[in-house]
Amino acid sequence: MKTKLFPVALFCCFAFLMPLTTCAAAEELPILSVSGNGMVQSAPDQAAVTMGLVTRAETAGDAQQENAIKATAIRNALIEIGIEEKDIKTDEYSFKPEYSRERNERNIIVGYTASNTIRVYMRNVALVSEVIDTALANGANTVYSLDFSIRDTDALRKKALENAVKDARSKADAIAHALGKSIVGVHHVSENTGVFQPRQSNTMMMKSMDAVPESTPIDAGTLSLTADVHIDFILSR
Numbered sequence: 246m247k248t249k250l251f252p253v254a255l256f257c258c259f260a261f262l263m264p265l266t267t268c269a270a271a272e273e274l275p276i277l278s279v280s281g282n283g284m285v286q287s288a289p290d291q292a293a294v295t296m297g298l299v300t301r302a303e304t305a306g307d308a309q310q311e312n313a314i315k316a317t318a319i320r321n322a323l324i325e326i327g328i329e330e331k332d333i334k335t336d337e338y339s340f341k342p343e344y345s346r347e348r349n350e351r352n353i354i355v356g357y358t359a360s361n362t363i364r365v366y367m368r369n370v371a372l373v374s375e376v377i378d379t380a381l382a383n384g385a386n387t388v389y390s391l392d393f394s395i396r397d398t399d400a401l402r403k404k405a406l407e408n409a410v411k412d413a414r415s416k417a418d419a420i421a422h423a424l425g426k427s428i429v430g431v432h433h434v435s436e437n438t439g440v441f442q443p444r445q446s447n448t449m450m451m452k453s454m455d456a457v458p459e460s461t462p463i464d465a466g467t468l469s470l471t472a473d474v475h476i477d478f479i480l481s482r
Contacts, residue, residue, distance in 0.1 A: 275480045276432055277420060281413025283405045283474075286467045287441075289393035292370045295336060296380050297387035298361040301343070305357045309340060312359035315384030322383045323365060326375055332366040362389070368396075373463045381461075393465050398441050405472035406438060417478045430479035438472040 298315055302308035320333055343356045363385070365376055370393065377388060395401070414428075421428050 283408025
């Protein structure tokens with residue numbers, strides 16, 4: 246008889262627990278979904294400037310030689326003001342003939358052009374003005390772009406996230422208070438953090454030192470990073 250009663254007793258236990266599980270599901274705590282935004286700003290601590298050196302001559306040799314002489318002069322002058330040699334590089338180099346624009350002479354070569362694009366990295370943004378002026382004084386005739394950026398952004402990214410979470414919690418507290426409830430926990434969190442976009446100035450200038458002898462004014466300004474979070478807070482009953 247005891248063996249026959251065991252399945253009956255086990256069934257009664259399950260029958261007793263099932264209503265409790267159903268009640269627990271029915272009495273789940275309410276969820277409050279809130280989004281938060283955070284932002285940080287910081288001054289850039291590095292920069293890169295791209296400059297062009299274009300030379301023209303009637304012969305290929307003269308165009309190439311003049312370009313090489315000026316490129317070397319620019320490099321040496323930049324090293325003298327404190328730019329490391331590894332931070333000066335040639336981005337592009339082109340050499341091409343120039344043809345006559347006269348209708349009946351379009352296949353006639355009238356000269357040659359050598360173009361050298363130099364990119365200079367600066368680990369000190371205070372050198373930007375001096376780098377540009379030095380390059381222009383030694384033969385560069387175009388500044389294509391100037392980019393400001395930040396080397397280490399980990400701490401700033403974390404701060405942006407902290408600000409976003411504080412913003413979300415502040416909103417949630419206000420809503421919960423208005424509903425006559427309180428926040429008792431967190432159900433789910435998701436985040437989306439941006440990246441610091443370099444501040445760029447394209448086609449910044451085309452000038453020679455003869456035309457503008459004074460120093461080039463450069464303002465590094467600040468860069469911004471934003472972070473967004475979505476948090477599901479648990480409210481009291």
